Amino acid sequence: MxxxxxxxxxxxxxxxxxxxSAATTWALTNSAANEPLVTGWRASGNTTMLATTTVGYWGGSGIGIGPEGSPEHSLDNANGYEVAVLSFDDLVRLDTVKAGWWSNDSDIFVMAYTGVGTPTTTSLQNLTSSGWTLVGNYSNIGTTTVQLGTDENLYSSFWLIGAGGFQAGVGVTSGDRSSTGWRTLGTTYGKYDYVKIAAVGGVTKPDTPxxxxxxxxxxxxxxxxxxxxxxxxxxxxx
Known part of the structure; x- marks a missing residue:
């Protein structure tokens, strides 16, 4: 017995x-042959439509979004808002994010696409009503590897990383809070976020349940x- x-x-x-399924780390580049493929989206404000823009790459520092000069050639929330959309060939659960460079402030937010089909551009304000699910807001990440705390059952082929914080129905925020809520970006509170994302980590959904x-x-x-x-x-x- x-x-x-x-x-x-x-x-x-x-x-x-x-x-x-074993954990995998994916280094991010601007190559069309890279896994995952990185697409840049940019909008002048939370209520304007996102449009595709360029993706830059700086070796070990990672990727940035937009054609601007330093420091706005990173993911940032100054003079417009920029996000990186990561497209995987398989269903993936992201568990970590690592920045290779930052300046001024380093808040980010992460979202997963849980809608139907392939995501299309919309306004930042309407992301959560267009199939995107907020995984979380992460403050002052620096260049450490950040644990996202993703739901273990959340897998997607599309993931989004943006600079600052995110609030459903509002869009991008400063990523910083006061006793009364989110601090407003601008001349009064100018703590803009500038981040280049070097790598993400996670697991691919196993074929066998x-x-x-x-x-x-x-x-x-x-x-x-x-x-x-x-x-x-x-x-x-x-």
Whole structure:
């Protein structure tokens, strides 16, 4: 009975290995051949339509959005708002973001596309009503690897990273709060965010749903069982 229990535990562990997916780190560039593909979106304000714009790349510092000079060739919320859209070939859950450079302030927000089909440009104010789900706002990330705390069941082929903070129905904010709410960007509070994103990390959704074992995996488990039983029988004979 003990041997059978041990075999059951071993079989369960092997079954779990078929549904698990190893974590991956993706370095971001502006190459059309890169995985993921990075697209830049830019708008002059929260209520204006986003439009595609250029993506810059600075080696280990990562990617920035827009054709402006330094420091606005990064993701920023000064003189307009810019976001990077990451397109993956598979369903992916992002768990980490790492910036390679920042200036002045380093707040970001992350969103996942949970709508139908491929996302199209809209206004920042209407992102959450156009299929995008806010994963979270992250303040003062610097150049450390930020843990996003993403829901373990949230997978998407499209992810969005923007500078500053985000509020549904409002759009981009400063990313900083006072006792009365979000601080307003502008001449009174000019703590603009300038960030270049170097890498993101996460896992690709496994093909086999958790708790189920594919046919090849099942055959492997049966093989392990037969080998174990055969070995047990030999010990008894001796």
């Amino acid at each position: 003990i041997t059978l229990r041990k075999f059951a535990v071993a079989a369960a562990l092997v079954a779990c290995s078929f549904s698990a 958790p708790g189920k074992v594919s046919e090849p995996g099942l055959l492997g488990l049966l093989g392990i069982g037969l080998v174990g039983l055969f070995g047990l029988q030999r010990r008894r004979v001796r």
